[in-house]
Amino acid sequence: MLDRPPVFDDREDAVLTDAVAVLIESERALAELEATRIVHFAMAMRVALERSQHRPRAIQEREMALRSIAAEIGVALRWNDRTVQRRLGEALQIVDDFPSTLQALADGRISARHAAVIRDAGVDLDDPVTRGAFESRVIERAATDTVAGTRAFARALVEELHPVSISERFAHAEQQRRVWIDEDVDGMARLGVLDGAAKIRAMYDRLTRQARAIRAVPRPESTGDDPDAVDDRRTIDQVRADLLCDLVLTGQPTLDPTADTLPGGLGAIRAHVSVVIPALTAAGASDRGASIDGLSPIDADTARRLLAGSPAWDRVVTHPLTGTVLAVDRYRPSPAIQRFVRARDVHCRFPGCRRPARACEIDHSEEHARGGPTARTNLACLCTRHHTLKTETPWTARQRPDGSLEWTSPLGRSVTDRPERYVAFVPEPDPPPF
Ligand SMILES: [Zn+2]
Structure with a gap:
């Protein structure tokens, strides 16, 4: 022993040594248990995949088997079923794509959190050989480093093995494409589209060219005598908006997988929203506003027009004073x-x-x-x-x-x-x- 003043007495040292030994052993046992859990999550996931094969229709429908199983396990473990579903997917990924990581976990060489880091960082490496090389180097690191240290190392290694080009980043970003709706004031709302810049710019360009073509149509000298003549004073912004609405509400998609099965194809599907309208407004005796789906207020004229016209709208007529529903599609709760x-x-x-x-x-x-x-x-x-x-x-x-x-x-x-x-x-x- 070096000549150093004693700081702890021997008894405390012995307690500490024991505690550390038990903690090391617990960590190892937990890792082993986690490996068992992953294997069984993955087994359940395989059953889900197996079952979904028999339901080959929409993606949504194929996922039902998985959701049902996730809910079964969730109720049994008192876990949120969304969490279970995520864990099922991650477990199968580890079993299928990261076999050495699973083995290292089962041997207690790395912890569950280290294993999660390896999977998270390596998930985008599609080539099995590259992934295998990545795995063995990160496991080696994980055996001697903290979770945070391992994560930094793993991320740097992924960059080195798999420099992501713009086309790859775009391919990933493009998965996020979507359409959404935002409420606005004064009876207005906004429709948003997120998609590839080329496509969005092309859409805007086409609307602009169509709008310019419309504005280039010579205007009649006078519209006084002919009631059908249109004096088009819309701005180019307004024309673009009108064209887009027209295309979306009445257009026929070029790609139509329903063409053979659905009469009229996708083009036959019409918008379906509810107009909630006070009875007096419906009768034209009041201008009190109505609303779409009970959410977006709309002006009385538009509401009356919708009520009189298309059968595609649910009509929910309410009592002028109490707001009680007078007539409603019976399936829809008031x-x-x-x-x-x-x-x-x-x-x-x-x-x-x-x-x-x-x-x-x-x-x-x-x-x-x-x-x-x-x-x-x-x-x-x-x-x-x-x-x-x-x-x-x-x-x-x-x-x-x-x-x-x-x-x-x-x-x-x-x-x-x-x-x-x-x-x-x-x-x-x-x-x-x-
Ligand atoms: Zn729910």
């Missing part, structure tokens, strides 16, 4: 009932899901087609994910009079979801008007 159900449920009613009620769909617990009434005792908020789970997989839900939902999994596990208790309700004396 705004009052929707408000009640959303207030009662607070969030999606699948066990463990916290998706807020305002982002949920209102589901008939007992299917409407099978006689389930459009009544508060048969309606519950479900997010899109869990709504589809209930519709497309063997998962079932039964609603009790107190609003609790009894879910039964495909394997027969039953779990009850009760509505939140902290919202107080005053019972309404009158039955709903339908």
